Amino acid sequence: MATVIAATPAASPSEALDFARGVLRVEAEAILRVCGRLDGSIAEAAGLIHRCPGSVVVTGMGKAGLVGQKVAATLASTGTHAFPLHPADAFHGDLGRIRAGDLVLALSQSGETEEVTRLGPAVRRLGAGLIALTGSPTSTLGRQADLCIALGPIAEACPLGLAPSASTTAMMAVGDALALLVSRMRGFRPEDFLRYHPGGSLGRTLTRVEEVMRTGDHVRTADPAESVRAVFVRLGGARRRSGAVLVVGEGGTLAGIFTDSDLARLFERRREAMLDRPIGEAMTTGPVVVHAGASIAEAVDVLRSRKLSELPVVDDHRRLVGLVDITDLIGLGADDLES
Known part of the structure; x- marks a missing residue:
């Protein structure tokens, strides 16, 4: 089980340091547990993305949405045509970004986030596929999806157990694994990487x-x-x-x-x-x-x-x-x- 972090205020610098290290420890343990739970669904999802004739649309609400933005950016920088879509905006005109043949990657740890689950039927009507990155395959989002990458239950690092922390860290790590697996399937090379990173220290290196x-x-x-x-x-x-x-x-x-x-x-x-x-x-x-x-x-x-x-x-x-x-x-x- 994850290390429990006390909710008491830090009374000294050493206690504050212990608290910070405890947060990192809980989040690291969460990634390791999710690593052990991963199954062939992540390879199947990577295959779907690799073969996708359209775009990969990444969506999520709140903190999961911010993680989705990062996952979309990692996919895009490693050769996949991907972009984020806010689920609330989707129902006010942005559904027009989704086309038949696209894949929607939806992120929600609970799998019950209303703004995200409402997208499921709309995605079907538009002829796009749906991959869920969520806690349970039996959640609403998990059941809506063509394919579900299940993270399992995750205890948050927040002492109150409320603020998304360990769950979003694990979600981002799995998103990285998915994006880099797709990149490997593409045979992505340094020259390809340079095409999307011409500036900064990466550009200078390549x-x-x-x-x-x-x-x-x-x-x-x-x-x-x-x-x-x-x-x-x-x-x-x-x-x-x-x-x-x-x-x-x-x-x-x-x-x-x-x-x-x-x-x-x-x-x-x-x-x-x-x-x-x-x-x-x-x-x-x-x-x-x-x-x-x-x-x-x-x-x-x-x-x-x-x-x-x-x-x-x-x-x-x-x-x-x-x-x-x-x-x-x-x-x-x-x-x-x-x-």
């Missing part, structure tokens, strides 16, 4: 350098035999500014890099004569690079750790394919460039 790197005329390149002066005269004019010239040898292989800082150092050290020498003599050989296919996160880590502003992108044969310039990463947002 997006490849090829999507942000400079190519073609936006990369300043030179032959090793060209003089420094000739290179900078030739590369003048309107183009995206970069602080590096990439020196390319035979077969497009990256031979070295010559930066604006290198040019400044020639003047600082009174080596102006080098301006008329081959850039191959002034360049930095064996520059730090990143390989095509690397993530933006990897590129940012290299730029940060080596204190660089430009990072050449090469293929497996060290042939130049592009350039990552730190100014192009600013648009990702400060949060994305944090470690």
Whole structure:
């Protein structure tokens, strides 16, 4: 049985901590008990969602409705066309969102929530399927459904036994299991995940350098035999500014890099004569690079750790394919460039 949490007010910080830990313990125990009760219905439900030709409409009232919003978001982010529907709004025009061939996933621990159970007949009339995520298969909602995922009885963590807490935690965990099982059935890949998560830290982790790197005329390149002066005269004019010239040898292989800082150092050290020498003599050989296919996160880590502003992108044969310039990463947002 679940640990009973006393309803007495916390008299000290240590008692408050014990209370908080007790809540977590009750909720963790609830998930473990539901885990033991799960049967083949969750696999059947995942199969129905996987094969669904329409949308998955997730509904619930109150706290269960908020859990449903999260379940719908998890389904959508892992490849299922899903959206939440408030059951009260459904009877004021939003039933029009449900079409024949859709699946409605209804959440209610009691299975007797009036706003949710009223949806059952309407879903039938519209030609959609109904999956219930509820406490008992013999509840009104459980009996209405084509398929019922039964959680069983759950004691709430609330000392009064009233506020949905352990039940909604278990419901969300089962919703996650369902969504991720469907994702597995789809063979969902990191590339697919990126399609729905292009921004933030996830986008930075999954997006490849090829999507942000400079190519073609936006990369300043030179032959090793060209003089420094000739290179900078030739590369003048309107183009995206970069602080590096990439020196390319035979077969497009990256031979070295010559930066604006290198040019400044020639003047600082009174080596102006080098301006008329081959850039191959002034360049930095064996520059730090990143390989095509690397993530933006990897590129940012290299730029940060080596204190660089430009990072050449090469293929497996060290042939130049592009350039990552730190100014192009600013648009990702400060949060994305944090470690």
